[in-house]
């Protein structure tokens with residue numbers, strides 16, 4: 001079988017690696033791919049992701065049996081629909097399904113329509129509507145969310161009305177704005193988990209439950225990032241998991257059916273466990289990054305077979321993870337605001353390292369080429385030693401300005417997360 005992976009980061013590195021292990025896969029290709037991915041897969045240099053017809057021609061020429069989507073942007077751009085319309089087998093939701101991530105207002109309306117627990121919100125279009133919302137709400141902390149994709153930069157959490165006003169202006173909240181630009185959202189307090197499911201019309205399967213660390217610095221300080229590290233599987237109480245399934249997962253799948261939304265891929269429920277129960281913070285329509293870097297190695301299965309069944313709308317299963325894992329993200333100097341590229345990396349090649357923002361130079365050195373550079377993994381029979389192993393592996397890597405958190409998983413170990 002021939003598989004095409006769409007994407008180029010650490011998540012796609014993990015996906016390619018998992019797919020190459022399947023006995024039924026003969027060739028994996030990746031677009032746009034990366035230097036590191038090209039060591040495991042065919043990366044055509046001439047195919048642009050933005051040209052849907054070029055991707056389709058590649059699929060036909062290479063007799064691709066399955067296309068697996070990594071990031072959300074090409075889904076929101078309609079590539080999955082275009083390929084399906086041309087008889088290509090696709091793991092990834094339809095364009096309308098991908099709006100759950102691509103349009104946060106669409107997601108909020110969906111959540112409210114199907115009575116799925118989430119924070120309340122007030123729509124914002126022009127300056128007057130934002131000012132009214134800020135003045136009338138009793139929320140002590142203001143959460144402003146821009147509705148469209150903004151590479152993780154469209155959310156502000158602040159106690160200052162002025163800061164919210166100037167942030168919102170940057171995203172188009174102006175005097176004469178008529179359409180909704182975003183919303184002010186009720187802040188949710190509690191602890192967060194990444195509840196990631198594979199989904200199609202036959203049902204769903206839950207991936208290992210993980211906890212991400214979104215802030216750059218220890219103790220959840222500093223700016224928001226794409227994620228600085230994950231640990232898991234989290235063993236949550238059965239009653240909590242039951243609540244997540246009954247009040248969040250099942251109504252979401254019902255919603256897909258009622259709205260006739262074709263959904264064959266991943267639903268990543270960003271869940272906040274609050275005093276009033278679990279609530280949806282956000283939907284993502286893809287594996288998390290760096291969550292995928294743990295999910296694939298933790299679940300010992302034929303990943304081609306699973307994703308192929310999901311893509312075809314057939315029954316599928318996912319075995320439980322038998323071990324624990326930790327993934328520490330090594331980020332570039334200046335990440336997330338302005339990551340500096342070009343530093344030479346030492347110790348970059350090992351089985352415990354999944355590449356993300358790297359490239360190889362002419363002298364065959366690994367070079368920093370993005371914000372999140374490497375994912376360093378550790379696995380063991382218990383979480384604490386998985387985390388220790390991951391940090392031991394981190395100590396073998398070096399590059400100028402390397403940033404990483406030293407407390408990944410610490411709150412889980414000392415149980416202060418609940």
Ligand code: GLY
Pocket residue numbers: 212226227284287288289290291
């Ligand atoms: N790690 C968070 C995300 O993938 O959105």
